[in-house]
Amino acid sequence: MKSVLTTAIASADAAGRFPSTSDLESVQGSIQRSAARLEAAEKLGNNLDAVAKEAYDACIKKYPYLNESGQANSTDTFKAKCHRDIKHYLRLVQYCLVVGGTGPLDEWGIAGQREVYRALGLPTAPYVEALSFARNRGCAPRDLSAQALTEYNALLDYAINSLS
Numbered sequence: 001m002k003s004v005l006t007t008a009i010a011s012a013d014a015a016g017r018f019p020s021t022s023d024l025e026s027v028q029g030s031i032q033r034s035a036a037r038l039e040a041a042e043k044l045g046n047n048l049d050a051v052a053k054e055a056y057d058a059c060i061k062k063y064p065y066l067n068e069s070g071q072a073n074s075t076d077t078f079k080a081k082c083h084r085d086i087k088h089y090l091r092l093v094q095y096c097l098v099v100g101g102t103g104p105l106d107e108w109g110i111a112g113q114r115e116v117y118r119a120l121g122l123p124t125a126p127y128v129e130a131l132s133f134a135r136n137r138g139c140a141p142r143d144l145s146a147q148a149l150t151e152y153n154a155l156l157d158y159a160i161n162s163l164s
Contacts, residue, residue: 002103004030030100036147041097043144044090044152051134052087058133059086059126072122086130093155102158110162124163131160 008023019027044051059082060066066073066082073079088109095104117124135156140146 002106003099003101005100006103007101033147033151034100036145037097037100037151040144040148040152041094043148044094044097048087048090048094051137052083052090054137055090055130055134056083056086059130062129063123063126066123066126072126082126085127089127089131089159090134093152093159096155096158097151102155105155105159105162109159113162128160128163131156131163135160 005027008019008027012019012023060073065071068074071078073082089105092104092109096102114124116122135153138144138149138152140149143149144152
């Protein structure tokens with residue numbers, strides 16, 4: 001799985017060299033931010049169901065047409081799948097916070113997602129809205145420390161950009 005450490009080592013190995021000072025500084029910076037990432041991961045894990053539900057509700061509020069017959073949220077099964085997908089993205093964000101890199105999102109959330117959504121006729125804008133809501137809802141110090149919120153938001157931005 002891709003993390004700051006595996007990326008630094010792979011980069012040095014591909015260049016046929018030992019990790020450079022800048023490679024090691026990158027790893028050190030990641031280690032220094034690890035407490036903030038773990039704080040964000042723990043809070044997200046403890047509130048995953050509530051955050052996912054609020055994000056789902058926000059996307060349906062913005063895109064009410066999805067509830068119309070034949071649309072992506074028109075049946076209870078479709079609604080459950082949409083909620084599941086939002087929760088899945090948030091869980092991947094939590095995994096990324098733990099490993100300190102984008103590997104889980106890259107490998108399990110982003111690879112091929114556009115093609116899958118296009119093949120199934122699913123719009124990505126509601127997912128962008130749900131993740132944007134989750135991003136904009138967070139508040140320091142109410143929810144997380146400022147650094148933890150920064151780490152959390154950066155990963156949500158990464159996921160949002162991949163869907164946009």
